[in-house]
Amino acid sequence: MYRMVEPTVLYLLATGKAQYGYELMEKAHETGLTDSEIDAGAIYRTLSALEENGYVISRWDAGTSGPARHVYEITQAGREHLAEWAVLLRRLGTSMTQFADACDNLR
Amino acid sequence: MYRMVEPTVLYLLATGKAQYGYELMEKAHETGLTDSEIDAGAIYRTLSALEENGYVISRWDAGTSGPARHVYEITQAGREHLAEWAVLLRRLGTSMTQFADACDNLR
């Protein structure tokens, strides 16, 4: 999990697969970027940072069973930011695969 | 450059493309894992850590022009460690590419 929390959160919000912290935490592994569960602290701090930067907006929803939820929605700027992440991650992913190939050719 | 210094150093030592810190710093971008130059401090600290863990061994070489060089050689354990990195990076790389695909399919 190296810097994958932010793109994971943006993606889940963009697809509507999750809307608030606790749900993001449970569904984070669905993106494939992380095998294990993402730490709750990382989720909540990432959401705060995203909101500060205008990539998401939030409201409180007390109309469900259980404690109130801080519900998030991705903004247009957030979608663009996710698209930038996608470009970066594709480049990184390609590099890593090529590096792994080169390592395998060592023996 | 997130956690790529260690595999980059091991790879360059394994292939013989570099033997000491300063040279590693100059040739680090050749692996493709990093576009820019790796920080010198990161290189030297990584080499120390690798030696502590038995992944490389070192000797001083004062027999060249210029200041003495701390020359490193990868060990068998180091090669195995690099192979583990390759497995991990292939998995990460595949995940990132798939994530990027999914993001591109959002629009």
Added chain:
DNA sequence: AAGGGTATATGCTATTAACAGATAGCTATG
């Protein structure tokens, strides 16, 4: 002798996530 390139090393800082725990609402169970 002065400056520049080679070479190693350490101090400090910023970022990120991991670990841990506090708070609190709601629900089911005994």
Added chain:
DNA sequence: CATAGCTATCTGTTAATAGCATATACCCTT
């Protein structure tokens, strides 16, 4: 009705990593 457990958010602290800066020093050229 007490209490245990799940849902939910948030913060404090620490560890790992890399970036930036600096110190030291050798050697060669001008």
